[in-house]
Amino acid sequence: MQRRMTREQLRDKTRQLRVSILKMLYEAGSGHPGGSLSAIDVMAVLYHNVMKHDPNNPGWPERDRFFLSKGHACPALYAVLADCGYFSIDTLKNLRKYGCILQGHPCMRHTPGVEVSAGSLGQGLSIAAGNALAAKLDNKAYRVYCLMGDGELQEGQIWEAAMTAGHYKLDNLCGIVDYNGLQIDGKVEDVMNINPLKEKWEAFNWNVVETDGHDVLKLEEAFSRADSCKSKPTVIIAHTVKGKGVSFMENNPSWHGAAPDKDQLASALAELGA
Amino acid sequence: MRIVDLNLDLNNIKMKPTRDGYGEGLVAAAEKNPDIIALGADITASVRVDWFRDRFPERFIGIGIAEQNQMGIAAGLSLAGKIPFVTNYGVFLAGRSWDQIRTTVCYANLNVKLGGAHGGISVGPDGATHQALEEISIMRCLPNMRVIVPADSIETRKAAMAAAEIYGPVYIRFGREKVPCITSEDTPFEFGKAYCVREGTDAAIIACGVMVYESLVAAEALAKEGISVMVINNHTVKPLDAETLIEAAEKTGAVVTAEEHQAAGGMGSAVLEMLAQNCPVPAKMIGVMDRFGESGDPGVLMKEFGLVSSNIAAAVKEVIKMKK
Numbered sequence: 212m213q214r215r216m217t218r219e220q221l222r223d224k225t226r227q228l229r230v231s232i233l234k235m236l237y238e239a240g241s242g243h244p245g246g247s248l249s250a251i252d253v254m255a256v257l258y259h260n261v262m263k264h265d266p267n268n269p270g271w272p273e274r275d276r277f278f279l280s281k282g283h284a285c286p287a288l289y290a291v292l293a294d295c296g297y298f299s300i301d302t303l304k305n306l307r308k309y310g311c312i313l314q315g316h317p318c319m320r321h322t323p324g325v326e327v328s329a330g331s332l333g334q335g336l337s338i339a340a341g342n343a344l345a346a347k348l349d350n351k352a353y354r355v356y357c358l359m360g361d362g363e364l365q366e367g368q369i370w371e372a373a374m375t376a377g378h379y380k381l382d383n384l385c386g387i388v389d390y391n392g393l394q395i396d397g398k399v400e401d402v403m404n405i406n407p408l409k410e411k412w413e414a415f416n417w418n419v420v421e422t423d424g425h426d427v428l429k430l431e432e433a434f435s436r437a438d439s440c441k442s443k444p445t446v447i448i449a450h451t452v453k454g455k456g457v458s459f460m461e462n463n464p465s466w467h468g469a470a471p472d473k474d475q476l477a478s479a480l481a482e483l484g485a
Numbered sequence: 486m487r488i489v490d491l492n493l494d495l496n497n498i499k500m501k502p503t504r505d506g507y508g509e510g511l512v513a514a515a516e517k518n519p520d521i522i523a524l525g526a527d528i529t530a531s532v533r534v535d536w537f538r539d540r541f542p543e544r545f546i547g548i549g550i551a552e553q554n555q556m557g558i559a560a561g562l563s564l565a566g567k568i569p570f571v572t573n574y575g576v577f578l579a580g581r582s583w584d585q586i587r588t589t590v591c592y593a594n595l596n597v598k599l600g601g602a603h604g605g606i607s608v609g610p611d612g613a614t615h616q617a618l619e620e621i622s623i624m625r626c627l628p629n630m631r632v633i634v635p636a637d638s639i640e641t642r643k644a645a646m647a648a649a650e651i652y653g654p655v656y657i658r659f660g661r662e663k664v665p666c667i668t669s670e671d672t673p674f675e676f677g678k679a680y681c682v683r684e685g686t687d688a689a690i691i692a693c694g695v696m697v698y699e700s701l702v703a704a705e706a707l708a709k710e711g712i713s714v715m716v717i718n719n720h721t722v723k724p725l726d727a728e729t730l731i732e733a734a735e736k737t738g739a740v741v742t743a744e745e746h747q748a749a750g751g752m753g754s755a756v757l758e759m760l761a762q763n764c765p766v767p768a769k770m771i772g773v774m775d776r777f778g779e780s781g782d783p784g785v786l787m788k789e790f791g792l793v794s795s796n797i798a799a800a801v802k803e804v805i806k807m808k809k
Contacts (some may be wrong), residue, residue, distance in 0.1 A: 318593070328589065341560060345566070
């Protein structure tokens with residue numbers, strides 16, 4: 212278990228994690244910065260201040276579970292897991308390279324702390340719901356978290372899973388939508404509109420919490436509201452900015468799946484004060 | 486090679502659907518192991534999972550009509566130590582949720598069991614949409630997946646029970662209609678181990694599912710013409726029992742494969758891929774030849790699609806000619 216961090220410590224932590232993400236993507240030469248930078252604050256708050264977990268015992272049966280459904284944001288997950296001590300920070304520089312435990316998309320058999328393999332979008336919420344159902348069957352107290360992309364919500368399976376979680380009143384399940392508004396082809400609302408989002412989740416019998424996905428205190432409060440909601444699963448619609456923290460990446464869909472070059476990395480790190 | 490004397494009277498044989506064997510096997514496995522969970526897909530009684538549901542209501546989870554989600558739910562359950570059995574018609578189970586099976590279940594080698602019902606053309610009147618003819622191909626190509634196609638109801642029960650004991654994904658294929666019970670309680674069933682149900686020297690028929698029975702009928706008819714044919718029950722399509730199959734090919738010098746499935750990519754393909762590299766002999770395949778099924782009486786369809794004993798016997802004669 213990690214010690215809880217103050218707001219200032221968390222903010223400093225997310226800045227460091229952004230630096231980690233950018234450096235590992237530069238070393239890899241490919242990967243997905245935009246969605247990693249939009250989701251990192253959510254993950255940092257979860258792993259540092261919300262979830263019960265033990266980096267020395269990744270299979271601890273009582274741990275809270277985090278399922279990354281938008282698998283391409285794994286640089287963010289790897290940065291957090293390394294920071295928590297699941298594996299060495301040094302490993303990050305070998306992301307996507309042959310023989311490294313850090314695959315281009317998450318693989319649970321390669322990487323300690325990765326709860327499930329992902330990369331084919333739309334599958335994580337079903338897995339999380341199945342895991343939450345198992346906790347109910349066994350009267351276990353652990354909570355299950357699932358981070359989805361907003362573009363990912365175009366996948367029909369997400370809504371099949373949403374229906375199931377609502378039907379079985381999985382109040383031990385908390386979904387998070389990284390609502391950055393962009394996907395590869397452009398704006399989500401132009402490519403295939405997913406709105407009205409809050410109403411959709413409510414119609415599937417979910418408790419909905421909307422918050423600023425970069426404000427660590429508000430996120431913590433949102434997770435606390437999810438925890439206290441009974442008889443319904445909760446989804447946190449986290450309003451985020453794709454590429455958050457690096458001015459030239461922010462709100463630019465072309466940074467969905469491109470690594471920074473040397474100069475871009477330098478200017479990004481300068482912005483982050485690293 | 487294990488040789489099993491079935492003590493059969495081919496003219497007086499009990500009939501039972503393999504789906505019944507699956508339903509019995511699921512209950513029997515669940516009685517032994519409290520971690521077994523069954524998922525429902527709105528066709529619970531049709532695939533005989535109602536027997537489990539009625540016996541263990543607290544371990545039955547209905548998912549409705551949502552195959553992709555059903556597979557993900559099963560994956561999530563398995564990650565918490567459960568042994569979920571996902572049962573559905575093979576076309577939807579293997580086809581509709583193939584990506585979920587590939588990327589979530591097989592990639593991570595999750596302990597999820599797949600019961601593929603309504604395998605084969607013998608599904609009958611429901612027609613092509615419900616006749617699973619491609620599942621063996623698309624399941625066996627997945628790393629970590631195991632595939633069993635039992636010969637009859639009793640063997641299907643044993644296969645379901647065996648699947649529960651194996652760690653990792655297993656696909657069990659079974660059918661809708663009553664088929665001859667050729668094995669008995671005493672017939673040894675071992676996952677991954679093919680066995681000889683009739684000895685012979687001129688050719689070997691390597692069969693799975695109901696085609697084992699059809700092959701026995703063909704071998705009996707050929708014996709009357711002085712042709713000696715070996716019949717192998719190759720119930721485990723993956724992993725293949727290469728040792729037994731190579732021995733069959735070596736002893737007879739000619740092989741016919743027989744399955745109620747597309748010839749392309751199925752059990753016969755698996756066997757011939759292996760034999761071509763280890764013991765190449767003349768071969769013929771009995772299966773569905775690159776066409777979709779149709780509505781009709783199961784017996785009529787089996788004849789129409791060339792999946793009965795007379796087709797197998799003809800293939801045996803051809804393959805023996807190829808030896809010379």
